[in-house]
Amino acid sequence: MINSKFKWQLDQPANQDVVDKLSKDANIDPFVAKLLVQRDITTAEGAESFMNPSVSSFHDPFLMHDMKKGIDRIRQAVEKGEHITVYGDYDADGITSTTIMYETLSDLGADVDYYIPNRFTEGYGPNVKAFQSIVNNGTSLIVTVDNGVAGFDAIAAANALHCDVVVTDHHSLPEKLPDAYAIIHPRVKDDEGKAYPFGDLCGAGVAFKIAQALMDEVPSDLIDIASIGTVADVVSLTDENRAIVKFGVQAIQNSQRPGLLALIKEAGINLAQFSEEDIGFGIAPRLNSLGRIKDATVGVELLSTFDEDRASELAKFANQQNDLRKSLVDQFFTDAVQKVEENGDISKRHTLVVVGNNWHQGVLGIVASRLVDKYQRPTIVMTGSDDSDEVKGSGRSVDSFDLFKAIDPIRDQTVGFGGHHSAVGLTIKQDKVDVLKDQLEKAAEEQHLDLSVKPQLEISGALPVLKVTPDLCDKIKTLAPFGQDNPKPIFKFQFDHLANVKTMGKTNDHLKFSMVQGDSQLTAIAFGKGDVASDIQNGQSQLQVVGEIGENTWNNRTTLQVMIDDLKETPQPVVDERTRELHKQMFTDSGIYVFFHEKVLKQLRRYVNDQSQVVMYNQIEQEAVKDQQLYIVDCPDVVDDLVQVLSKVSPKTTVLYLYKKQLISKIGMPDRHSYAKLFRFIKEHSNINIATQLKQISEHLHISARTIIFMVQVFLELDFITIQDRIINLNPNYAARDLKTAPSYHLRTEQLAAEKKLLVSNTHELVSFVKDCLGV
Known part of the structure; x- marks a missing residue:
């Protein structure tokens, strides 16, 4: 039995009157109108703004906290020739926001360089030693991007060395802000208690708004880079972010950036059909891998260089790092699963802590995510080494469990700890691993963690396979870009039967089959579900399928397919x-x-x-x-x-x-000719021993022995013969009767009918x- 991973929540049918009115007022297809209403968009104005963002979708950047103050300080530094350092971060959002700020300041003629801290030696955010070194090398203005709002000590150190710090960030705000020259952040309120109209910008989005303020116009040449950071950081794809990504995808399709084009080529992306999914699954992982495996600094060079040879070299390097990242994740995930299974943790614990040896720290969060996906419980993956008494790691959680809150009570027993509800990073002494395990289990009890409660999956509606056409796919695309808060519609598919069930991949990890309805077939693919292929059979099926409609292009031929989000099998009656x-x-x-x-x-x-x-x-x-x-x-x-x-x-x-x-159907019912032959034989021969002469009679009459025994039984029931001690003789007083009246004859008729039916x-x-x- 195939059980679903999610609890399926089928959207209630949209109010048809509202759908019809929106369809008419906005002059859009009723199917699209229904999807918009499900997104709480019910007016023509709302639909137009959502589906066709424009330059007017961008808010005034000076509405953001400290924007004017920060811009004035940056312009002053440019005019006076001060050395400016852009201080970034090692993930895709950090790389792209660094690129945006560096290119903007370079275009203004600034004396500028950039610095990205090392994930493994310096960690996230402002670093005291790094700031001191930057200032000692001649910098008088540090502009942070995608970090800094919690960099108290480093900012204080810079201030002490008479270097101003302009923080540009989007992360959660501490109770008290650091003493920076300016803090440009979309969620910080001004003196009147007002915040920026849209608080869900990522680091690259904030950098883009600063570029807009510095340039006095929307910087269209940077929107491609801003869109990458926005998709990569999984922020809300509504409001301003939607415009950034919508225009950014178009800009990437026409990009002249050698590094970006080389990276797209290495990722095997079809530029003509480029979408936000290509950012999320192709570009962002390769940028992220740079910081996960080694040093993210080359990521900025990759995106900003105009040297085609250097761009090709760096793109190949990013691709290699990504391949290495995937290989390490697969290796450590396999090892982690083995540890979990051997320890029997699934049957004993509500949470998981897995400790490896000499595992690469940069991929532990991804391994933890995969374990959460497999076991549906909060998981921390850590690694130690023979020459250290510490273990370092990352944790990921489920929606119903606050991982940060769970660990916070033993913060004093950690070497380092930080994070939020769904993800944490921590370092502890090896002898504290059991303390951590016990604390997580205690927190699971306190937070009433119920592992039987499945995460919810929103489904837009049921859709017959017959209706899945290229035209329908194009209608869905009008709601793109898809992402956080604007998910790609998920449908429950209706079909008659399955065909072409098979596994895919080098190790048969993935599942592929066709859903058939009438003359229509729709290919469906489920990654990581190859193990259930043996439970699914061609033909009639009780399998239920939910997924997203997409396109697959192979050898210049594009076909529709479903990327499966979940499967479940209903018990067959x-x-x-x-x-x-x-x-x-x-x-x-x-x-x-x-x-x-x-x-x-x-x-x-x-x-x-x-x-x-x-x-x-x-x-x-x-x-x-x-x-x-x-x-x-x-x-x-x-x-x-x-x-x-x-x-x-x-x-x-x-x-x-x-x-x-x-x-019995293999023997069948004797015909009247056979009955006549046997009756004539009995009439002409007396004292037939059915026990000893059966084979001889069978050969003589050319009738099988089993058929002869059956006919003898019929004759006996009709009083045509007598049997005494297995000796058969004709009944001299027999009367003509219909063969069908014999009970054995009637039973055989019923048996033949039963076999045919059943x-x-x-x-x-x-x-x-x-x-x-x-x-x-």
């Missing part, structure tokens, strides 16, 4: 497991086992477990079968006997073994018949 052989293991599951032949019941009773019930078909009780598993063990001689059983029960599932060792029919015919009898 009727299961066809017809067999010619019965085995002990077929009777291990609990349920009601129904027999039609006493002899078969006596032979198999000992195999049925104590929790199950064994019953003859004419003794079954209706209440005993209610919501139970019903097994029809052997094949009845008369179809109506099965009908009578099924018509009065309501089982959860009916499993059909319908065992019959030998089919054993010779195909699965679809049999299941449909049984469902009709059950009334399901």
Whole structure:
């Protein structure tokens, strides 16, 4: 049985009157109008703003806290020739925001360089030693991007050395802000208690707004880089971010940046069909891998260089780092799963702490995410080394568990700790690992973590495979770019049956099949689901599929496909497991086992477990079968006997073994000529010993021995013959009678009909018949 990973939440049907009005007022397709209404967009103005952002979508940058103060200080530094250092971060948002700020200041003629701290030796955010070194090298203005709002000590150190710091950031605000010259942040309120109109900008978005303020116009030449940071940082794709990404995707398609084009080529992206998904799955991982594996500084050079040879070299390097990152993640994930399984943690714990040895620190968060995805519980992955008594790691959580809050009570026992609800980073002594494990389990109890509660998956509606067309796909695209707060629509697909079920990938990790409805077929792919392929069969299926409609281009041919988000199998009310052989293991599951032949019941009773019930078909009780598993063990001689059983029960599932060792239909019903030949032989010969002469008679009459025995039984029932001690003679007083009146003849007719209906029919015919009898 395939169980769903999520709890499926099918959207309530949108108010049709509202949909119709929006469709008419905005002059858009009703299908698109329905999707907009599901996003709480119900007016023509709202639809126009959402679907067609424009330059007017960008707010006045000077509405942001300290923007004017920061801009004035930057302009002063440019005019006076002061040396400016842009202090960035090592992830994709940090790399892109550094690039934006560096290019903007360079274009203004500033004396500027950039500095990105090392993830492993310096960590995230302002670093005292780094700031001191930067100032000592001649910098008098540091502009942070994508960090700084919590950099108290480093900013104080810069101030002490008479270097101003302009912080530009978007991360969570501390209770008290650092003593920076200016703090440009979309969520910091001004003296009147007002904040910037849109608080969900990423670091690159904030840098883009500063560029807009410095240039006195929307910097269209930087929107490609801003869109990469926006998608990579998974911020809300609404309002200003939506405009940044919408225009950014278009800009990338027409980009002249050698580094970006080289990176797109290395990622195997089709530039003509470039979308925000290519940023999320192609560009961003390669930029992120630079900081995860080694040093992110080259990322800024990659995006900003105009040297094509250097761009190609750096793009290849980024691709290699990404391949290395994926290899390390796969290796450590496999090792981590083995540790979890060997320790039996899944059965014993609500949370997981996995400690490896000499694992690369840069990928531990990704490994933790994959473990959360696999085991659906908060997970921390750490690594130690032989020459240190410390272990370092990253944690990821589920929606219902605050990981930061869980660890905070033992903060004093950590060497370093930080993060938020869903993700943390920490360093502890090796002898504190058990303390950490115990604290997480304690927190799971305090937070009432219920692992049986599945995360919710919003589904836009049910969609027949027949209606999935290129035109429909184009309508969905009008709602792009998709991302946080504007997810790509997920549909539950309706189909008749499955075909072409197979696995994909070097290690058969992925699943692929076709959903068929009428003459339409739609390919579906589920990454990481190759292990359930054996549970899915071609033909009729109780599989339910939800996923996103996308396109696949191969050899210049584009086809539609579904990227599966989740699968589940509903219990089949009727299961066809017809067999010619019965085995002990077929009777291990609990349920009601129904027999039609006493002899078969006596032979198999000992195999049925104590929790199950064994019953003859004419003794079954209706209440005993209610919501139970019903097994029809052997094949009845008369179809109506099965009908009578099924018509009065309501089982959860009916499993059909319908065992019959030998089919009578292979022998068939003797024709009248055969009856006449045997009758004439008996009439002409007296004292026939059926025991000793059967083979001889069979060869003489060219009739099988089994058929002769059957016909003898019919003659006996009609009083045509007498049998005494196996000696057959003609009854001298026999009277002509219809063969069909003999009980054996009637029984064989019923048996042949039963075999045709129950054993010779195909699965679809049999299941449909049984469902009709059950009334399901």
